[in-house]
Amino acid sequence: MSGAVTAAFRSRERRRTTIGEGSAPRIALIAAAVLFLALFLGAPVVTVFLSAFSRGIGPYLGALRSDEAVAAIGLTLTTAGIVVPLNLVFGIAAAWAIARYDFPGKSVLLTLIDLPFSVSPVIAGLVFVLLFGARGWFGPWCSEHDIRVVFAVPGVVLATTFVTFPLVAREVLAVMQAQGSDEEEAALTLGASGWQILLRITLPKVKWGVLYGVILCNARAMGEFGAVSVVSGHIRGETNTMPLHIEILYNEYDFVGAFAVASLLALLAFGTLVVKKAVEWAALARPARVNISLPAAPAAVGERSAAR
Amino acid sequence: MSVRAESLTKRFGSGTAAAVEGAVFDAKPGEITTLLGPSGSGKSTLLRLVAGLEAPDSGRVFIAGKDVTRVSPRERNVGFVFQSYALFRHMSVFENVAFGMRIRKRPRGELRTRVEELLGLVQLPGYGSRFPAELSGGQRQRVALARALATDPEVLLLDEPFGALDAKVRLELREWLAEFQQRTKVTTILVTHDQEEALELSQHVVLLQAGRVVQAGAPHELYDRPATAFVASFLGGANVLRGTVRSGRAEAGALDLAAPQGARDGASFHAFVRPHDVRLAKPEDDRDPVALARVERLTRIGAQVKVALELPDGESMTVQMSKTEIESLGLEPGDRVLVDLRDAKVFVEDYSI
Numbered sequence: 001m002s003g004a005v006t007a008a009f010r011s012r013e014r015r016r017t018t019i020g021e022g023s024a025p026r027i028a029l030i031a032a033a034v035l036f037l038a039l040f041l042g043a044p045v046v047t048v049f050l051s052a053f054s055r056g057i058g059p060y061l062g063a064l065r066s067d068e069a070v071a072a073i074g075l076t077l078t079t080a081g082i083v084v085p086l087n088l089v090f091g092i093a094a095a096w097a098i099a100r101y102d103f104p105g106k107s108v109l110l111t112l113i114d115l116p117f118s119v120s121p122v123i124a125g126l127v128f129v130l131l132f133g134a135r136g137w138f139g140p141w142c143s144e145h146d147i148r149v150v151f152a153v154p155g156v157v158l159a160t161t162f163v164t165f166p167l168v169a170r171e172v173l174a175v176m177q178a179q180g181s182d183e184e185e186a187a188l189t190l191g192a193s194g195w196q197i198l199l200r201i202t203l204p205k206v207k208w209g210v211l212y213g214v215i216l217c218n219a220r221a222m223g224e225f226g227a228v229s230v231v232s233g234h235i236r237g238e239t240n241t242m243p244l245h246i247e248i249l250y251n252e253y254d255f256v257g258a259f260a261v262a263s264l265l266a267l268l269a270f271g272t273l274v275v276k277k278a279v280e281w282a283a284l285a286r287p288a289r290v291n292i293s294l295p296a297a298p299a300a301v302g303e304r305s306a307a308r
Numbered sequence: 309m310s311v312r313a314e315s316l317t318k319r320f321g322s323g324t325a326a327a328v329e330g331a332v333f334d335a336k337p338g339e340i341t342t343l344l345g346p347s348g349s350g351k352s353t354l355l356r357l358v359a360g361l362e363a364p365d366s367g368r369v370f371i372a373g374k375d376v377t378r379v380s381p382r383e384r385n386v387g388f389v390f391q392s393y394a395l396f397r398h399m400s401v402f403e404n405v406a407f408g409m410r411i412r413k414r415p416r417g418e419l420r421t422r423v424e425e426l427l428g429l430v431q432l433p434g435y436g437s438r439f440p441a442e443l444s445g446g447q448r449q450r451v452a453l454a455r456a457l458a459t460d461p462e463v464l465l466l467d468e469p470f471g472a473l474d475a476k477v478r479l480e481l482r483e484w485l486a487e488f489q490q491r492t493k494v495t496t497i498l499v500t501h502d503q504e505e506a507l508e509l510s511q512h513v514v515l516l517q518a519g520r521v522v523q524a525g526a527p528h529e530l531y532d533r534p535a536t537a538f539v540a541s542f543l544g545g546a547n548v549l550r551g552t553v554r555s556g557r558a559e560a561g562a563l564d565l566a567a568p569q570g571a572r573d574g575a576s577f578h579a580f581v582r583p584h585d586v587r588l589a590k591p592e593d594d595r596d597p598v599a600l601a602r603v604e605r606l607t608r609i610g611a612q613v614k615v616a617l618e619l620p621d622g623e624s625m626t627v628q629m630s631k632t633e634i635e636s637l638g639l640e641p642g643d644r645v646l647v648d649l650r651d652a653k654v655f656v657e658d659y660s661i
Contacts, residue, residue: 180392182390183397185361185390185394186388186390186394186395187396188382189359189361189381189384189387190407190458190459191408191411191412191459196411200407
């Protein structure tokens, strides 16, 4: 136990001595960062809330309670609820395949994963209109079977899935590649099957990457505007998501309503970040607890005190 | 159980040089066999071929007489210890060691007793609830060993097991492993680039160079009768001398050695001289300095001193002597010395009978 304590003490000491430049540059850098954040991130957020409440709480709640707002909030949450699990499964599958196996077309798959990032969201939306629209490839088939994709909820979900696909896959792939596959190989020699390795070794190993990907994916799914705007058709109360609803309200000079919905969207994003922080803290707390409950271990041959 | 590799070849990517080419070796049951070679010699790849972590392009692997070339590593029943230890970082030491048994669905009571027994065996009793991040390198290495042994493997495969440890811990773990293997008699194949480790630990050494096995045998066999210049210089860092045979003597510059019987005059030869098989003496009178070697540099390593010499013909030679010998000679860099070869292995290239 004393080993851990001295290690912690030493690291604090090191932190103090490594900054040998004196305090002036440090203060200048911190001030620059804080100023920048306040100007470009803090001010807009504050403006959103100030505008939303500019006529008091009544109009604010009224704007959120309108049927169209409730429908938009519902659609946004539904979309995120479908898109995030889909991208979670596909993202892990793609990352696993790329990190673990060599197969023909691997580089093509990698490029495809990055495609949604490099293509403008508007074009992503147009692709679905061209595929499923009345004159699109699958349009006639869809109308024969009475399936509506474009200007309907499935189109919104498809476009959002497309735009957010790289977020989980990229995060998980980066973590998998950084950690290598030694542990998986060890599990293999110990007799584990492919599924056992995935569930017991790989997923626990990459869970932080997965979580981070999910959070980013969720934030983007709720906030996506361009692609969804093209496929949704802006049908009020039916295919409007929160960002689209905000735009409509704003164009109609209903600033309180626009900023009220915007503030809710911002709060959802904050909620996501809070969940992320909470999970990180929980993860950090765990080894500490283990540390404290350590049994008094006998000194082993040839070991110095616990190296950490 | 015995392990046999039959002309294994493995190439990573077409057109590249083979990592392992036509490698043959045998590991006898109950012994430690070392795959020794410099980095890039294919020794780790060869071990991974035995474990099944790589599939050979050609050749076969036998474990206990059974052809396992097409058998998945899952079913080969080998214990593999990685250089990086590859402990499951999200699991406690107990769960790491128990992993193989959980996969095999062993009853809970048996599992617990076996894990405790193994942790005792690797001298880490009571460490079950720790996490890998809380252990030192040597401790992690022993957990990896316990984990590999938990499923009663037929063969234990160790990939540079002491590579990432500091010198002191490495020596201690090496002794511990030798003793441990003597006790358990589990067939062990160990990969290392450290010739001292190979000579000290193993009963059988397989020396690799550029993916090929250049010589295999007992450590003293390789040391005393190196098959090639590479073996001689890799094991014990021998000096290589070249020259020609003249009237029964092998002459290399100003030095001459006894040539093997039947060596033809004019045949060229090469000879290996171990650094500790050379004695230096100060010339008594003013002899012709042309026939003397010059001391270039003295490097002290504990009680030993490494002397770098420049021979009269311009070749260099490394000599190892004890500190007391050097001090009694009063040797300094720049001194002229007489070179006395106590032992040398002479290989006549054009051997005629």
